[in-house]
Each structure stands twice: as C-alpha cells, then as structure tokens.
Amino acid sequence: MNLRKGNLMDVRDDIKVLDATIRDGGLCNNFEFSDEFVKALYETNVKSGIDYMEFGYKASRNMFSESDFGKWKFCKEEDIRAIVGNNDTSLKISVMADVGRCDYKTDFLPKSESVIDMVRVACYIHQIPAAIEMIEHFHALGYETACNIMAVSQAGANQIDQSLQMLAKTNVDVIYLVDSYGSLYPENACELTCKYINAVENTNKKVGFHAHNNQNLAFANTIETLSYGVSYLDVTVQGMGRGAGNCASELLIGFLKNPKYNLYGILQFIEKYMPALREQGVVWGYDLQYFCTGLLNRHPREAIEFTNQDRKDYAEFYHSLMDNY
C-alpha cells in the first residue's frame, strides 16, 4: 500500500516543475509565438524558480514543412540559443521528440554541443520499444531523458505493467504518466501513480505527471499524484494547451511550499502577455465539449472541431459522442 509522501507544508527536493507552455500551448497557435513572448516567458520561468522549460517539439523536417509551422515545432539549436544564449541559469531546457515523427538519429547534437538538457520521448503504449531505442540514443548523447506514455487511460493494466517493467531496465530518467484525454479522476490517477512509483522503486528514476483539464481536474490530479510521490510536474501558463489545456503554472506555483518558487512574476507575465493571445483568437481551456470527451475517455479531436465551428449545442454533441462510442 502506497501512502502520501510528506505533507502539505513540506518542501520536497525531488519536485521539479516543467513549463510546457510553448510545446503544449503551441498546439493551440501552430507554434507561432513571438520571440518577445518566448524570451519573456523564459525570464519569468528563471525568476519564478521553474525547473525546466520545454521549448517545443523536435519534429522531422522531412515529414513536416517548416513553412507550415512556427519554429517551435522544430526547435533548432540556433533558435533556442537566440532566446537563451548559453542559458547560464538554473533553469533546464527540454524538447519533446515524438516516436515516429522525429529524425532523432540526425537532428540531435551531442549534449556537450547543445543547450538542451532533457529530451522527452512521447509515445503511445504500443510504441514503447521504439521509445526505448530513442531514449538510449539520447542517453548515449549525454541528455537527460523522459518517456511520456500518452493516453494511458486507454491502455490495459497488463500493457502498463509490462511497459513499466521494460522502462525500469533502461537508462531513462523520468517516466511520465500522461492523462492525454483528461479522463482520469484523482482516485484513478493516484492508483496509476502508485503503479509507476512501485515500478521505479530501487532505481534512481523519477515519475512525472502531465495533466489535461477536460474535467477541471488538471490541477487537482497534479497535486494529488504529487502527494503520492510524483516528482516531475508539467504546467503551462494559464493552462495553455491543446483543447481544455493543462495544469496552470500559477495554481501549482501557488501550492508549492518551496520558497524558491515565486508566484508574483507569473502573474505579471500573465497580465502582460496572455490577453493578446486570446485577442488573436487563440482558444484553449475548460469547456463543456472537452468535458464530454474527457468523461467518455476519448481523444479531444471532436471537441476541438466543435470549438472551431463555434458550436454551442452541447447536448447534441454529447448525444453524437454516445452514438459513436
């Protein structure tokens, strides 16, 4: 039986907060953030004690055309350096590499030549062997690595157990529980957490959690899984991320007791930079259509389509989802 680690007043040194605004938020605006925005967010994160900032994806330029996306879909070394220089700060830099959508053998420098600290490999559960191959490649290059197993709410218990056993034997540093569909309740999320925590017992590996806010549970699930031993916590400013978005940076930073975290700067960033995104028509955050897909443990694509069409017939939408269960 797993118990809560620490209590609500504790400082836990294993906690690491990862700001994924540019990466998950980039899914809302085609990664078209201004350099000013990214630079200001970087400086805010440094000042606020955030541990990692994810700049985007390292997507294959053979599969995706650079002219179709903002630059943070590709995270070229020179683009990151244009923001952070040599990053002489305590903030670490991560990028995400999707299994099957990344030229990982050619697109990554050795860590000694890169300003990137961590590569997070995102995969669905049937892609674990492919993810492991990438993880070992990145580890050999000198990077910290994470494996983000997506859509875990649709995976079978055996699949999860087997995947965790496989990952426990690799050089991966962090294994992430990812609630892609925002369908986990705190009780589910904590049960899964305990499974992940048990799998990495007696290793130096840590467990991470990435939330989606379809049922308004992103923050709750984050602090509940944290209390059962999750160390790496993904956030985005004002929850900016695909569909219903993620756990909001400000909520988690308000919660954490470690005095290195600082809420004030994040609030300043929000009031200065976030309204302009909304005014440009960038849309994210909790709404009833996302609740419906989260409740039914489905990919949010139909809800995103509903949003793009500016539909408001929620009952009919729910009905149609039930018809296509």
Place this chain on the structure above:
Amino acid sequence: MNLRKGNLMDVRDDIKVLDATIRDGGLCNNFEFSDEFVKALYETNVKSGIDYMEFGYKASRNMFSESDFGKWKFCKEEDIRAIVGNNDTSLKISVMADVGRCDYKTDFLPKSESVIDMVRVACYIHQIPAAIEMIEHFHALGYETACNIMAVSQAGANQIDQSLQMLAKTNVDVIYLVDSYGSLYPENACELTCKYINAVENTNKKVGFHAHNNQNLAFANTIETLSYGVSYLDVTVQGMGRGAGNCASELLIGFLKNPKYNLYGILQFIEKYMPALREQGVVWGYDLQYFCTGLLNRHPREAIEFTNQDRKDYAEFYHSLMDNY
C-alpha cells in the same frame, strides 16, 4: 484511519445531490431569476435525478427590504408553490436560513403545511449555539435539517471538534463542511471530512460538502470528500455561485454512476438558459483574483470588488492582499 467508501464504479444509495443554483447563484444576480428559468431548472432537476433543489434564502423581511432583491432571497411559500405546485415529484425542496438574518420563529409554517422539505441553517463556527436553537425549532416543525458551518478553513481544530460534538447530540440530519473561501486542497478537505464522518459515527446523521472553485478544485474536492464518505453534495449549474462559483452540476452528474442521474437534460438546460445570464452581465467562475484570495484563505470580497471594477492587474492585486495579510 478512514478509508475510501466504495469505489469509482459503485452506486452509493446514501449520495444526495443538492442543486443550489438559485441560492448560491442568486448571490451573483441579486436573486433576480425569471420564473421561466426557475421552472425550467426545477423540471431539469426532476428529470435529471437531482435529489434536492434549494430555492434560496428565507431572509428576514425586517432586515432586508423586499424591493431590493429578487424573491428568492425570501422564498415565500406562495412563490415556491407558483413554480412547483404541490411538488409531486421525487425532488425535495430546501431553503437556507442564515443565523442572525432570519425571522425563523415567525417565517416558517409547520412542515405539514409547507412544500419545503429541508431547512439548511448556515452559520459561522462561533454561532453554533444559535444554529442549534434554530435547528431544533425546524426539527420540531417537522423539517429535515442541515447545519452548514461556513468558512471552516479559518476555524481552529478545537472549535471544529467541539462544534461537531455539540451537533452530534442534536436532531440535525446533515452536517455540512463548507469551503467558503475555496482554500481547501483535496488533502485538507479529506482530513476534515474524516473528522466530520467520525463525529457522526453511530448516529443516523450524514455529512455534506459545499465547494467553492477559487483554485479550480470545487469538483475535485467534491468527489474526493465523497469518496471518504460525504453523502450530501452541493452543485450549481455551470458552477454558478458567488465569486469563483461552486462544483458544477454537469461535472458531478457525469461522475456519478447511479443510473438515476442523467447528464443530457442538464446540458440541454445549460445551452438554452445559461448564455442569456452571461449576456445580462452576470459574472461568476474561476479567475485569477479568486485564486489569489483562495490561496490566501480569505473571504472573496476583495476579488469580487476587483471583478466589478473590471481590473486585470492581477500581480498588483496579489501584492495588495499580501500587504494586508
């Protein structure tokens, strides 16, 4: 040690959902709902399996002028009957009576002559003796009774223990944990829940929970406390309630497994009736100013004022709260 009751697939017959939209939502629009709205909500609640509907306050007409408020501030018998007739349904009707703001000795009929089923007495913790006097009065008249102890996040542990011991000896049917400031995390809320549950052990009394959404935790705290044995769960449609609002009806009804609850009708109600309220300028729901007061365990009055002034300088607002801790 208290453990979770049941699991996520269970139907628990002790669960009762109470829709407080007109009462807590009335704090957002001065109780000025149209009869059409209230009637449609009543019919929706009946159809959706909601157990109780709260129509508003029974406020003193000596202390508050009827011309200053909508009628649901006063909940006269004839006004409720104009909506529900004799209420020949399975839905029960509740009203709220505030300690010190209610002429309880003169304003309540015997239950045999009233369409009201339950009276909920709201008090701060220092008013428990006054609340008990009212509860015994309403019990003697034949009503079900609840005691809603507000702002419990600011009460001392001893005060809470003593209050629960006192209430356990009365005829009250339900004791409510009320997170008035939206400052409780699930872990706090569940610890408090266990205290309440232990206090009513070996009685027929039940425990209730009333959430506020300042930190986007209203739904999470509701389902977490429910899992530790809370039976009475307050909701409002789209979370409509003072400041950051409450636990949304649709989220909880989506969660509950008892087939008597029906989400579809609630979604229909929302799309038909709720946009008009927003268009009239009625404002509620999670926003950063409410997060700040919730985080600091404060009454939301400064955040409501900030909202009414249409301010967006969140960092300065947070700063000013810290200066006046």
